[in-house]
Amino acid sequence: MKPAFKGLVTLGLATPLLVILMGSDHKDGPSATADHAADIADLYAWHSTSAGTFTAVVTFAGFGAPGAPAVYDANALYTIHVDRSATTTFDNTPKVDINIRFGKDASGHFGVQVENLPGATAAIKGAVETTLNDGPKRKVFAGLRDDPFFFDLDGFKSTAATGTLHFDNTHDTFAGTNVTAVVVEMDLADITVGGTLPHLQLWATTARKPTAIARTGIAPDPTPTHRPLTLIGSVIATGNTP
Amino acid sequence: MIRTHLILIAGVVAGTGMLLAGCGGHNTSSTPAPQVFTFLADDTASYVRIDRVGMPAVGTAVITNKDAYNDSNPADDAQGTWVPQIQSNVAGLHSALDDDLTGAGLTPATTGESLAQAGPLIVPDTLKIDTAAASGFPNGRQLADPVVDVTLAVVLLKLGTAGQTALTLANLPLNPPANDKAFLSGFPYLAAPF
Numbered sequence: 001m002k003p004a005f006k007g008l009v010t011l012g013l014a015t016p017l018l019v020i021l022m023g024s025d026h027k028d029g030p031s032a033t034a035d036h037a038a039d040i041a042d043l044y045a046w047h048s049t050s051a052g053t054f055t056a057v058v059t060f061a062g063f064g065a066p067g068a069p070a071v072y073d074a075n076a077l078y079t080i081h082v083d084r085s086a087t088t089t090f091d092n093t094p095k096v097d098i099n100i101r102f103g104k105d106a107s108g109h110f111g112v113q114v115e116n117l118p119g120a121t122a123a124i125k126g127a128v129e130t131t132l133n134d135g136p137k138r139k140v141f142a143g144l145r146d147d148p149f150f151f152d153l154d155g156f157k158s159t160a161a162t163g164t165l166h167f168d169n170t171h172d173t174f175a176g177t178n179v180t181a182v183v184v185e186m187d188l189a190d191i192t193v194g195g196t197l198p199h200l201q202l203w204a205t206t207a208r209k210p211t212a213i214a215r216t217g218i219a220p221d222p223t224p225t226h227r228p229l230t231l232i233g234s235v236i237a238t239g240n241t242p
Numbered sequence: 243m244i245r246t247h248l249i250l251i252a253g254v255v256a257g258t259g260m261l262l263a264g265c266g267g268h269n270t271s272s273t274p275a276p277q278v279f280t281f282l283a284d285d286t287a288s289y290v291r292i293d294r295v296g297m298p299a300v301g302t303a304v305i306t307n308k309d310a311y312n313d314s315n316p317a318d319d320a321q322g323t324w325v326p327q328i329q330s331n332v333a334g335l336h337s338a339l340d341d342d343l344t345g346a347g348l349t350p351a352t353t354g355e356s357l358a359q360a361g362p363l364i365v366p367d368t369l370k371i372d373t374a375a376a377s378g379f380p381n382g383r384q385l386a387d388p389v390v391d392v393t394l395a396v397v398l399l400k401l402g403t404a405g406q407t408a409l410t411l412a413n414l415p416l417n418p419p420a421n422d423k424a425f426l427s428g429f430p431y432l433a434a435p436f
Contacts (some may be wrong), residue, residue, distance in 0.1 A: 025295045029308030038292035046382040047373045054373070057385070057432065058295075066436035074282060077289045083316070083368070092317040092366050103281035111279030127277055131429060141430035146423045148385045148432050169415050175422035176436050183430040192373055201368035203296040203316055207289030209282060 036061050037073035038206035041179050042149050043080075045202045047188055053137055054192075055185045056080050056098070058204045062147055064178035070144035071180045072102040072110040072128060077207045078182060082118075084197040092201075096191070100182050102128070102142070112142035112182065119190030137187040147179040296367035297380075298389045304331040304364075316366030325365065332356050332397060343398060348410070351400040360396050380408075385425050385432065388412040 025040055032039045041062040047054045058078060061071035081094035099115040113125040119138055126132040129143040153173030192198050294312045295301060305311045306327050314323060333353045343350040351359065363380050371382040379387035391412035399406045423433035
């Protein structure tokens with residue numbers, strides 16, 4: 001029983017809709033898909049006027065099986081770019097780059113470092129899987145979490161295979177899967193420069209140090225253990241044509 | 243006899259001293275020593291780009307050359323670099339789906355209307371936030387926002403017609419309306435892993 005979208009459920013469907021319905025960014029693009037640690041799943045960002053905070057979340061290394069560890073990679077760089085303006089017109093260049101890197105201590109335990117968090121006077125660094133506080137409103141967390149994205153990807157795949165829309169709004173393909181996440185929170189006044197630049201636009205990028213393996217001895221983790229989107233990738237790779 | 247007592251007392255005192263020393267040592271070892279982590283300090287410009295994400299679905303759904311897209315930046319988006327691909331893919335969507343949408347009692351947008359509705363949101367490919375307005379996709383993106391259904395509505399439906407809004411598909415809903423686990427009310431908000 002597919003109780004989802006009455007009226008569209010039984011309609012024939014051509015491939016292009018399948019492409020757009022994927023949503024999110026899990027396993028997107030050949031290079032990103034091949035680099036599990038650097039494969040961004042989603043970017044979230046919101047403000048709370050009542051709390052006076054601004055929060056950004058970047059998730060990556062998606063489709064983690066229950067019990068599988070988080071993915072930390074010392075050779076990867078995660079950046080949340082912030083552009084800000086007094087109006088809705090932006091020049092589309094980052095005004096703040098919040099840079100996130102992972103590293104190890106002498107015991108081999110991973111830590112996280114966040115540079116350039118608005119309002120912070122120094123890089124915030126500490127162990128993963130714990131909330132790092134830097135004043136009352138600046139917080140950092142890096143760790144394994146339930147994937148917050150929800151979407152019927154299986155319905156999508158069924159639709160791709162049959163050409164008939166099979167969505168089930170009671171089925172979340174991402175249920176029971178984990179991502180590695182970095183959550184940063186800051187004073188809303190700091191990122192908006194005291195409210196003088198209230199318009200923000202954010203985007204996230206990942207990058208990799210190409211020679212880092214030889215210099216640090218820390219091998220990257222390019223091997224995804226879970227690749228459920230192979231079909232989707234092939235659909236997209238066809239060029240979005242019916 | 244007296245000597246014996248003195249020896250016992252001395253022994254007790256010495257033992258106490260050793261015990262205290264042991265406690266001191268225990269306390270020292272239980273105090274978390276500052277963990278010193280080593281991070282690469284290389285110039286960020288020396289890294290090689292792997293992925294780029296702004297709005298959900300854009301890079302995935304309406305861009306054909308994904309590696310090149312990931313390598314580019316919002317400034318490139320704003321120059322119109324990717325508009326031809328977006329236009330082509332959105333036109334393809336409408337060509338395939340407009341009959342289906344109409345059959346379902348919905349009013350599809352034309353390709354031009356779709357681009358007019360979605361263009362300001364997805365070009366450049368960034369999450370845009372007016373911090374003076376209420377938070378919620380597409381004004382930023384909260385964890386619980388039904389971004390796929392909203393995006394579909396904005397791209398496919400003619401908004402403002404027959405009561406259609408950006409929430410028309412989310413109100414059905416077309417996709418699951420909520421996450422499988424409740425989000426936390428406080429930091430870090432994301433639910434614990436499985």
